[in-house]
Amino acid sequence: xxxxxxxxxxxxxxxxxxxxxxxxxxxxxxxxxxxxxxxxxxxxxxxxxxxxxxxxxxxxxxxxxxxxxxxxxxxxxxxxxxxxxxxxxxxxxxxxxxxxxxxxxxxxxxxxxxxxxxxxxxxxxxxxxxxxxxxxxxxxxxxxxxxxxxxxxxxxxxxxxxxxxxxxxxxxxxxxxxxxxxxxxxxxxxxxxxxxxxxxxxxxxxxxxxxxxxxxxxxxxxxxxxxxxxxxxxxxxxxxxxxxxxxxxxxxxxxxxxxxxxxxxxxxxxxxxxxxxxxxxxxxxxxxxxxxxxxxxx
Numbered sequence: 001x002x003x004x005x006x007x008x009x010x011x012x013x014x015x016x017x018x019x020x021x022x023x024x025x026x027x028x029x030x031x032x033x034x035x036x037x038x039x040x041x042x043x044x045x046x047x048x049x050x051x052x053x054x055x056x057x058x059x060x061x062x063x064x065x066x067x068x069x070x071x072x073x074x075x076x077x078x079x080x081x082x083x084x085x086x087x088x089x090x091x092x093x094x095x096x097x098x099x100x101x102x103x104x105x106x107x108x109x110x111x112x113x114x115x116x117x118x119x120x121x122x123x124x125x126x127x128x129x130x131x132x133x134x135x136x137x138x139x140x141x142x143x144x145x146x147x148x149x150x151x152x153x154x155x156x157x158x159x160x161x162x163x164x165x166x167x168x169x170x171x172x173x174x175x176x177x178x179x180x181x182x183x184x185x186x187x188x189x190x191x192x193x194x195x196x197x198x199x200x201x202x203x204x205x206x207x208x209x210x211x212x213x214x215x216x217x218x219x220x221x222x223x224x225x226x227x228x229x230x231x232x233x234x235x236x237x238x239x240x241x242x243x244x245x246x247x248x249x250x251x252x253x254x255x256x257x258x259x260x261x262x263x264x265x266x267x268x269x270x271x272x273x274x275x276x277x278x279x280x281x282x283x284x285x286x287x288x289x290x291x292x293x294x295x296x297x298x
Contacts, residue, residue: 053079056075059089060108077092113167113169120176125143173196200257201252201256245268246273250275
């Protein structure tokens, strides 16, 4: 299966959105990303820049509008990266006879999917968490992603990016640490991105011994990493890249950190996110230290 991901500004919505085509029988997986007034195909063996009108004809268009309209035997015209018209295929062909035509027969066009919580570098953990649980029973000294150097982080993030585009995911919230090491690779792929530095203030040495104690120095360092990411990346690429604030998980975050994370988000006008009830260890830890379940604690 191959996919084209097209960024466009809907003429009736006045906002940037994403659509894709799913097809079969082709061997490349390009995405379209704005480059110097055109849309460039990325992630395949060739790069083709579209500056003229493009039509997609003889296809099924799933609009996902409030009426959930689906158009069969339909055509779409894309002019300078914007959807210019949708209608019966023959009408679109007649209106745009000189357009660069894409035959959408047997294919479908629909909005790209949103991955609202992901860890792109976890591609390095593939086959571990699925087979041995979370937290893993293998008792490794660190995760697979924890062994990656900056160059390898870029490689694994690009692998995850290609898989996202291929699967129809065009918007994602990436939660990790030291994201600036590979943020350029993510942004250059043309995805809409929300980036969040993951931080907590658990005392790792005490936690390893089964005690829940917290470090003020670690809290301050995490807040600084988050602030640095926001100052350097929020609003980049014409607002296509934005930031979140991401406290790690309830059992690893003190009340002081949770309050500070919300205050930082409010200060910058951002959203915030946190893991919740992701493992028995988390539930047991919060019950032990706070006397309630994670949702009640938050």
